[in-house]
Amino acid sequence: MSAKIKVERLNLWYGAFHALIDVGLSVREKAITSLIGPSGCGKSTLLRCLNRMNDLIDDVRIEGSVRIDGQDIYAGTSAPTALRKKVGMVFQRPNPFPLSVYENIAFGPKVHHLAKADEMDDIVEDSLKAVHLWDELKDRLDENALALSLEQKQRLCIARLAAVRSEVLLMDEPCSALDPLATLRIEELMRYLRSDYTILIVTHNMQQAARVSDDTGFMLLGELIEFGRTTDIFTRPQDKRTEDYITGRFG
Amino acid sequence: MAGFRKVKEFVIEKLIFASGIASIIFVALIFIFLLSEGVSVLKSTSLGAFLGGRFWYPISDPPKLGILPLILGSLLVTAGAIVLAVPLGIGAAFYIADVAPAKIRSLLKSGVEVLAAIPSVVLGFLGITLLVPFLKHTLGLPTGLTALAGSIMLAFMALPTIITIAEDAINAVPREYKEGALALGATHWQTLTRVIIYGAMPGIIAASMLGIGRVIGETMAVMMVTGNAAVIPTSLLQPVRTLTATIAAEMGEAAKGSPHYFALFAVGLVLFLISFLINLTADLFLNRGKKR
Ligand SMILES: Nc1ncnc2c1ncn2[C@@H]1O[C@H](COP(=O)(O)OP(=O)(O)OP(=O)(O)O)[C@@H](O)[C@H]1O
Numbered sequence: 318m319s320a321k322i323k324v325e326r327l328n329l330w331y332g333a334f335h336a337l338i339d340v341g342l343s344v345r346e347k348a349i350t351s352l353i354g355p356s357g358c359g360k361s362t363l364l365r366c367l368n369r370m371n372d373l374i375d376d377v378r379i380e381g382s383v384r385i386d387g388q389d390i391y392a393g394t395s396a397p398t399a400l401r402k403k404v405g406m407v408f409q410r411p412n413p414f415p416l417s418v419y420e421n422i423a424f425g426p427k428v429h430h431l432a433k434a435d436e437m438d439d440i441v442e443d444s445l446k447a448v449h450l451w452d453e454l455k456d457r458l459d460e461n462a463l464a465l466s467l468e469q470k471q472r473l474c475i476a477r478l479a480a481v482r483s484e485v486l487l488m489d490e491p492c493s494a495l496d497p498l499a500t501l502r503i504e505e506l507m508r509y510l511r512s513d514y515t516i517l518i519v520t521h522n523m524q525q526a527a528r529v530s531d532d533t534g535f536m537l538l539g540e541l542i543e544f545g546r547t548t549d550i551f552t553r554p555q556d557k558r559t560e561d562y563i564t565g566r567f568g
Numbered sequence: 569m570a571g572f573r574k575v576k577e578f579v580i581e582k583l584i585f586a587s588g589i590a591s592i593i594f595v596a597l598i599f600i601f602l603l604s605e606g607v608s609v610l611k612s613t614s615l616g617a618f619l620g621g622r623f624w625y626p627i628s629d630p631p632k633l634g635i636l637p638l639i640l641g642s643l644l645v646t647a648g649a650i651v652l653a654v655p656l657g658i659g660a661a662f663y664i665a666d667v668a669p670a671k672i673r674s675l676l677k678s679g680v681e682v683l684a685a686i687p688s689v690v691l692g693f694l695g696i697t698l699l700v701p702f703l704k705h706t707l708g709l710p711t712g713l714t715a716l717a718g719s720i721m722l723a724f725m726a727l728p729t730i731i732t733i734a735e736d737a738i739n740a741v742p743r744e745y746k747e748g749a750l751a752l753g754a755t756h757w758q759t760l761t762r763v764i765i766y767g768a769m770p771g772i773i774a775a776s777m778l779g780i781g782r783v784i785g786e787t788m789a790v791m792m793v794t795g796n797a798a799v800i801p802t803s804l805l806q807p808v809r810t811l812t813a814t815i816a817a818e819m820g821e822a823a824k825g826s827p828h829y830f831a832l833f834a835v836g837l838v839l840f841l842i843s844f845l846i847n848l849t850a851d852l853f854l855n856r857g858k859k860r
């Protein structure tokens with residue numbers, strides 16, 4: 318499998334604060350990569366570099382290169398809107414829009430002019446099916462999405478990305494607002510989506526990283542300490558700090 | 569010592585209670601007074617002839633007390649003000665809340681506060697000396713004292729209310745909606761017009777209603793620029809007379825206890841009911857927004 322995302326010597330500063338230090342990793346296509354590490358180590362920051370969401374924060378400076386499908390996303394020519402269509406993001410707190418279920422899904426295709434009006438119904442249906450929500454919601458398409466359960470909301474947010482045919486899913490602690498059963502069902506969904514998407518997940522839950530991911534990166538104070546196959550990281554970590562973290566000795 | 573504190577607390581509590589009750593009692597008394605004086609108009613005319621009558625000649629003999637031209641005059645001037653102020657106010661609120669750079673934002677916010685602080689008689693003064701001649705010349709009218717001039721004045725008065733409340737509503741929209749839309753590749757503009765506006769909608773509607781409520785009872789500026797002809801209006805470009813201007817202009821000369829006097833109270837009652845309904849509706853929307 319080839320590298321979908323290649324990050325090299327990535328440095329990021331929030332003002333004077335050096336939040337990412339010489340980070341480099343390659344993310345395999347159609348695999349699940351997890352990022353673990355103690356709070357404040359820069360996991361979300363790294364994730365937000367990959368869809369340029371950090372651009373929205375004032376006073377951020379970024380150096381180094383991030384290539385997706387071989388293209389440098391920070392090179393002058395590429396528009397963040399096109400990038401964000403390809404590299405979708407799922408947030409910690411499910412954030413459906415205050416619109417109907419249908420309009421939530423239709424939003425992406427509309428802003429990217431992906432569909433004619435008569436194709437939208439099919440897109441909505443396919444996207445909901447992709448996240449196993451269709452049977453539950455097919456009679457509630459006109460209901461406000463804010464009335465859904467937390468798990469349904471999070472699935473809907475993933476379906477929104479399916480609707481614009483995202484290729485990469487960035488998930489920042491997507492289950493931390495959910496109960497344990499809903500968490501397991503979302504993990505199951507991730508494994509199912511793995512055949513179509515490249516998935517990056519940030520998680521505080523080490524069992525979750527071990528359960529769902531193919532590769533794992535461990536971060537500490539802005540540095541990527543160790544990166545490799547999940548089984549290797551969890552069974553024979555190379556770095557003492559990784560070992561301390563996964564055995565629960567700190568963090 | 570402890571006894572003293574208890575007495576003090578008792579007194580303070582009763583004082584607060586009394587002032588709360590007092591404000592309710594005053595409103596009730598005002599309403600009762602208005603009602604009892606206003607209803608007396610029915611001694612000299614029927615309800616239908618009062619509300620639907622086309623002629624307002626309060627001092628002819630017998631007096632003609634039809635307030636339809638006044639109601640329509642108020643509605644026309646207010647409608648014109650809404651058409652001008654609501655889109656402008658909402659646009660400005662979006663600009664201030666979500667687009668303007670920090671410096672321009674604070675400049676605009678103080679500008680809006682200053683606008684809110686201008687006494688309406690001063691605005692009316694500017695209206696007479698600047699706006700009315702301007703309208704007369706640019707539109708080639710026989711007189712610039714028109715419903716349109718009133719609408720423009722009222723729009724200025726409604727703007728601060730609309731902008732301030734709509735801006736609060738926009739700022740109260742959770743950040744997550746904005747992030748979600750941008751992360752899907754929407755532009756800033758698409759995020760505003762397709763997501764944030766829906767999150768802020770109850771507040772925006774309330775802002776518009778309160779802005780309208782603010783101007784429908786407005787008197788001075790309107791009386792100064794609308795020409796005050798009590799005829800049924802057919803266009804924005806002719807003089808009209810509003811409910812408020814009628815009361816202000818005629819109360820001084822109406823003999824106490826005359827049909828004219830009671831009719832003016834009844835006009836006040838109509839006005840009271842209209843703004844009460846508008847404020848009630850605005851409250852409903854504001855509360856609906858809060859509950860979510
Ligand atoms: N907008 C910002 N401005 C300034 N500093 C920031 C900003 N966002 C994050 N930081 C800092 O950068 C560091 C990394 O933050 P980040 O959110 O990436 O950590 P994280 O690993 O995702 O933590 P958590 O597990 O708590 O989500 C933290 O020290 C944080 O305080």
Ligand SMILES: [Mg+2]
Nearest residue numbers: 360361362489
């Ligand atoms: Mg984080």
